[in-house]
Structure formats: C-alpha cells, structure tokens
Amino acid sequence: MKKRFYLMTLAFFAIAAMSAIVSCTPHNTGEDGDRVPLPSPEVSVREAGETSFSIVWSPVAGAESYNYSCDWTGYRTENTADTLLSFSGLVPDSTYRVRVSAVPASDAVMFKESPAEEVSVYLESNGSDPEPDPDPEGDMFTIEMYDDPSSMEVIYTITPEDPQMLFYRDCFTDVQWSEMGGNSEDVWANALQGYMDFFGSSWLNMVAETGFVESFFDYVYDEHTYILVAGIDSLGNRITSVVDTVFYSGPVPPSDITFDVEARDVGISSAVVWVYPSNDDTYSMLLVESVSLKDYSEADIEDLISISYGDYINDGHVYSGEMNMTYREGQLEPDTEYTVLVFGWNTALSTDVTTYSFRTEKASGSSDLTFEWEMEILGPTQIHVVVTPSDPASQYMVVPMPDYDYEEFGSDINAYVEYVTMGMITPYEYARMFAHTGTTDRVFNDWDDGIYPGSSYMFFAVGLDLDNESETVSFYEPQFYGEMVTTPTE
Known part of the structure; x- marks a missing residue:
C-alpha cells in the first residue's frame, strides 16, 4: 500500500503524524460576555534548595484547576488540579519565575480565568533550605536524581x-504528560489503569513495588521528565498523595x-536526494508530499x-x-x-528547518497497457x-478478486472499486x-490482501491514469490472469 508521507523509506505513520500536532497555546472558543475573572491565587514559596523549589497556594473558590507556566520553558502553559508544585534539576545561583492562574469549570457561566500571579525564586548555592510549612500527611516518598x-x-x-508499602512509580515525557491529563494525579492514575487493563489479573505482580528502588531514564534536550510515585493497596486504589518531581534537560x-539540498535522477516514482551540510554537526531529514504541508506554519512544521x-529520528536516523x-x-x-525537510538535530531540533522541493515526472498513459503473468501458490495464505x-x-x-466478487462484478472495475471502498474514500484515493x-x-498474503485457506481468487491487473490536479482516475479494461487461483486448506 502506498502512503502519502515518507520517513526515508517508512511512511505508515503520515496521517497519524499530521493529526498528532499539538498546539501549545490555550484558546477559548466561547464568549467572555459579562463573566468576571476568578481571584488570582496567592502563591508563596514553600521551600527552596540549591537546585529545586516548590510553591503552594490556597484553593480559589470557583476554580476547577490551575494553569501554570515557567520562564525556563518559555512560559508554556500546563494545567494541574493540585495547589502544590515542585520543580527540580535547576541551576544554583539563578532566578526562576512561575505564573499561576485559577481556571473555572469549562461550563462556568459566571467566571473566567483569573489574571496570572507570578512568583520569583532565587536558588542560592550552598545555602540552607528554609523550613517547609507543616504538612499534615507529609511526603511518603523521597525522590533523588543524579544526572549524567x-x-x-x-x-x-x-x-x-x-x-x-506497595507503590506504583513511573516516568513520563512532555508528550505523555500532556496526553494523559497534564497533572500529577491524572497522569499517575491513567498510567496505572492502562497497566491494569493490559496485564489483567497479573497487574499487581507486574507494576507494584516495595522498598528502595533505583532506576534510570534517558533524556533528550529541551524536554521534561516527570517522576511520579504513590502508595497503592492490592486493588490498585491510591492510598497516599502523589509525590512528583520534574527533570528538565535544558535547551x-x-x-x-x-x-x-539537491534532487538528482528524478524519475516517475524515484529520486536521489543529496544533502551538503556546512559543517560536521549532526542533522536529520524527512521527505513529505508538499500538499501535506500546505497550511503549515514554520512553527507547525517544527512541532510535526x-x-x-x-523518536524515529533519535532511533538511528541522525547523520553527519x-x-x-x-x-x-x-x-x-x-x-x-x-x-525535503533538513534540520540540525542534537536529540532535538537545533536549527531552523531548511526546505527544498522537487516534482516527479508524469507517468505514461495506460490505455494500451498489457501484462505478462507468473503465479505460484506458496501456502494457504x-x-x-x-x-x-x-x-x-x-x-x-x-x-486478487475473491471468486464471489468476480461472479458479481466481473470486469466492471468502476463498480467493484465503489463496492470495496464503501464510500469511505474516493476511487482516486483508492x-x-x-x-x-x-x-x-x-x-499476496492474509494480512495485507485477504488471502485465506481454501479460497479462490481471480487476479487482475488494470491500467489507470491519475489526474492529480482534479483528483480523478480513469480505469481501463481489467486484464485477468486467466484462471481462478485456489489456496490449499492447510
């Protein structure tokens, strides 16, 4: 099956990739009207060390959750239902700023998001941490990190x-954090539920732990990794608060x-793309159909x-x-x-994206096309x-047309295509x-083509002309192999 996106030679994930672009800018599709803003949270520093700090605020009446953003992430908006945030993996002798705003329920008719309250924290090296405010429960877990x-x-x-005590712990990237809820409790709960659904009755043996645990994670630049842990009972119920910490890898x-960039030997369905970098820094490249980027801004392409x-690029598709x-x-x-999209890459984008376009040649007309056949049955499927x-x-x-379809449609290729596409895609797309x-x-096999044991097929080849401007197709007279092909039952 041909695909519309090409990751070098791989293309299967194109359509999913195009729909996976996430806008990091929150928006409100409703009208503010006469809604009044909620009060801003009164944010204070709970504790601060050399490389970490936490902030806390009292719940705001009418708030369902809270948006927060940090200056070291470019003020990217995150959301949480908690009133306590902890940050770690930071640099001593530096100032950090966090903005917090109260968010009403999505169906609120009287209130809108509050103005953001900003708190500034200076992390002093070799200084003693201030005494934290009393916590009636206290953290049931201590998380420590060592960066290499x-x-x-x-x-x-x-x-x-x-x-x-039994507990469940895990690490989450920015994308996972966003997709699984965007706050500690939801992400932790959704991840645990996923394991319970996957492992069934054996989930406890697979994910629950006790005692001291040492583990690790790899990271890339400009990414957060969230470590979450909470106690559980034997049924998977959470019995403690979720203790979290965040590691930021830096820009x-x-x-x-x-x-x-240059394209050579461009043919009807082939080409050779050459890339000449200015130095030996690492980079990567992708090839996409230009129409797929029609409405994309530079920022959209970078998000894509x-x-x-x-993950694909970091898995062996980096060049020098x-x-x-x-x-x-x-x-x-x-x-x-x-x-062609070419860009510097050092576990993440390190430059702007360079683009270069070329066009393949037109195919010859297919009205007089004939075919020679060779056929061999290899097994039941x-x-x-x-x-x-x-x-x-x-x-x-x-x-490979099944025998019952051949009896119904014969050589009527247009009717057959309408039948197999069921109106879900156009004949041109098919x-x-x-x-x-x-x-x-x-x-031809069972997975890709529906070849099953003890079944009969009439193979045909049909010439066609595609008009990419009008997105139409002309099919010519199908040419059949000549006899029905039947697979063995076993």
Missing part, C-alpha cells in the same frame, strides 16, 4: 517512608549548520518534526557530513511535488505474483494507495 550529561541519562532513587545547544518524528538518500522506483508517486507491464512507465494495480509502475513482484 555525558550519557544523557538520569539515575533516580525512590525511598518510601514505609518500606513495606538544545545551538548549531550554526546550514544545508544545500519534534512531536511526531522525534555529506549524504544522499535514494528513493527507488515505486517509492514515490508520479507527477507529485515533494518537499500466500500467493507469489509477478506482473510485468508492457510499459514500465505506466501506472496500474494488481488485485487508486493512489495501490497504483505503481514497473514490475510487480510480491507475495
């Missing part, structure tokens, strides 16, 4: 006050790398890269020095504009098919998914 910048790894320990070291493809990426025949769509078109520059698709050029040499 050379390996970009943090070792952390959790020490429970009661070494016999990405700046890079002055720039790029020259960081949020949707960050001159390189070329070859997209072989059949990997690209004919008569389609593509955009596998059929090896080789189809050679008379013109390798023309587009066509190969379809053709773009399956059309290709050159020789087809592949094994």
Whole structure:
C-alpha cells in the first residue's frame, strides 16, 4: 500500500503524524460576555534548595484547576488540579519565575480565568533550605536524581517512608504528560489503569513495588521528565498523595549548520536526494508530499518534526557530513511535488528547518497497457505474483478478486472499486494507495490482501491514469490472469 508521507523509506505513520500536532497555546472558543475573572491565587514559596523549589497556594473558590507556566520553558502553559508544585534539576545561583492562574469549570457561566500571579525564586548555592510549612500527611516518598550529561541519562532513587508499602512509580515525557491529563494525579492514575487493563489479573505482580528502588531514564534536550510515585493497596486504589518531581534537560545547544539540498535522477516514482551540510554537526531529514504541508506554519512544521518524528529520528536516523538518500522506483508517486525537510538535530531540533522541493515526472498513459503473468501458490495464505507491464512507465494495480466478487462484478472495475471502498474514500484515493509502475513482484498474503485457506481468487491487473490536479482516475479494461487461483486448506 502506498502512503502519502515518507520517513526515508517508512511512511505508515503520515496521517497519524499530521493529526498528532499539538498546539501549545490555550484558546477559548466561547464568549467572555459579562463573566468576571476568578481571584488570582496567592502563591508563596514553600521551600527552596540549591537546585529545586516548590510553591503552594490556597484553593480559589470557583476554580476547577490551575494553569501554570515557567520562564525556563518559555512560559508554556500546563494545567494541574493540585495547589502544590515542585520543580527540580535547576541551576544554583539563578532566578526562576512561575505564573499561576485559577481556571473555572469549562461550563462556568459566571467566571473566567483569573489574571496570572507570578512568583520569583532565587536558588542560592550552598545555602540552607528554609523550613517547609507543616504538612499534615507529609511526603511518603523521597525522590533523588543524579544526572549524567555525558550519557544523557538520569539515575533516580525512590525511598518510601514505609518500606513495606506497595507503590506504583513511573516516568513520563512532555508528550505523555500532556496526553494523559497534564497533572500529577491524572497522569499517575491513567498510567496505572492502562497497566491494569493490559496485564489483567497479573497487574499487581507486574507494576507494584516495595522498598528502595533505583532506576534510570534517558533524556533528550529541551524536554521534561516527570517522576511520579504513590502508595497503592492490592486493588490498585491510591492510598497516599502523589509525590512528583520534574527533570528538565535544558535547551538544545545551538548549531550554526546550514544545508544545500539537491534532487538528482528524478524519475516517475524515484529520486536521489543529496544533502551538503556546512559543517560536521549532526542533522536529520524527512521527505513529505508538499500538499501535506500546505497550511503549515514554520512553527507547525517544527512541532510535526519534534512531536511526531522525534523518536524515529533519535532511533538511528541522525547523520553527519555529506549524504544522499535514494528513493527507488515505486517509492514515490508520479507527477507529485515533494518537499525535503533538513534540520540540525542534537536529540532535538537545533536549527531552523531548511526546505527544498522537487516534482516527479508524469507517468505514461495506460490505455494500451498489457501484462505478462507468473503465479505460484506458496501456502494457504500466500500467493507469489509477478506482473510485468508492457510499459514500465505506466501506472496500474494488481488485485486478487475473491471468486464471489468476480461472479458479481466481473470486469466492471468502476463498480467493484465503489463496492470495496464503501464510500469511505474516493476511487482516486483508492487508486493512489495501490497504483505503481514497473514490475510487480510480491507475495499476496492474509494480512495485507485477504488471502485465506481454501479460497479462490481471480487476479487482475488494470491500467489507470491519475489526474492529480482534479483528483480523478480513469480505469481501463481489467486484464485477468486467466484462471481462478485456489489456496490449499492447510
């Protein structure tokens, strides 16, 4: 199946990636009207050390939650239902600022979000921590972290006050934090519930712990990692408050790398992309259909890269020095504009994104296309098919039509396509998914093609012409293999 996005040679996650872009700017789609702002929280510093501090405020009447933002994250808005926030992994002899505002319920008709209250904290090195305010429950866990910048790894320990108490602990990235609730209690609870759903009755043995724990996590630049821990009973009920701490890895070291990009040997469905960097700093690249970026701002593209493809890039797709990426025949769509995205990368974006566009050639017309066939049944769910078109520059698709569909539709390709797409996608979209050029040499199987034991299929190949401007397709007369192909029952 052909895809509209290409991560080098991988493309499956394109549509999900495009929908996964998250705006970090809160917005209100309603009208404020005569709503009055809630009172601002009265924020105070609860405790401050050399590399950490916490702030606290009294609950605001009418507030369902609280928005907060920090100057060291670019004042990115986060949300919490708690009235206590703790921050760690900070730099001594530095000033940090946090803004907090009270947020009413989403259906509130009388109130709107309060003005933000800002608190400033100076972390003095070698100073003694002030005595914390009394806490009737007290923290049941102590979390300590040890950063190893050379390996970009943090070792952390959790020490429970009661070494016999069951507890669940875990770490969460920024994306996970946002997707799972955006506050300590919700994220912790949703994560534990996910494990309980996944492991079923054995969840307790898989996730519950007791006593002193030492673990670690890897990190990338410009990312927070949230460590959460709370006591549980044998049924998974939380029996203590959620103790949390946050590690921030710091901004990405700046890079002055720039790029020259060139596409060579551009064919109907192939090309070779060359990248010439200005220095040996690390970088990465992606290839996308230009139409997919039509309404994207530069910030949207950066979000797409960081949020949707960050893990992929860090998993072995980082380069240094001159390189070329070859997209072989059949990997690209004919008569389609593509955009190369090239950018500095040091576990995260380190430069602006350089773009370069090129267009593949048009396919030949397919009205007179003929085919040669080779067929081999490999087993109950596998059929090896080789189809050679008379013109390798023309587009066509190969379809295994079940015998009962052949009896109903025969050679009426347009009716058959309408039937199999069920109105969910257009015939043009269907053709773009399956059309290709050159020789087809592949094994049709149960997972991708619906090949099942003891079943019969009439294979056909059909030439087609795609008009990418009008997004229409013309199918020509299907050419059948000549006889029904039946798989063995076992």
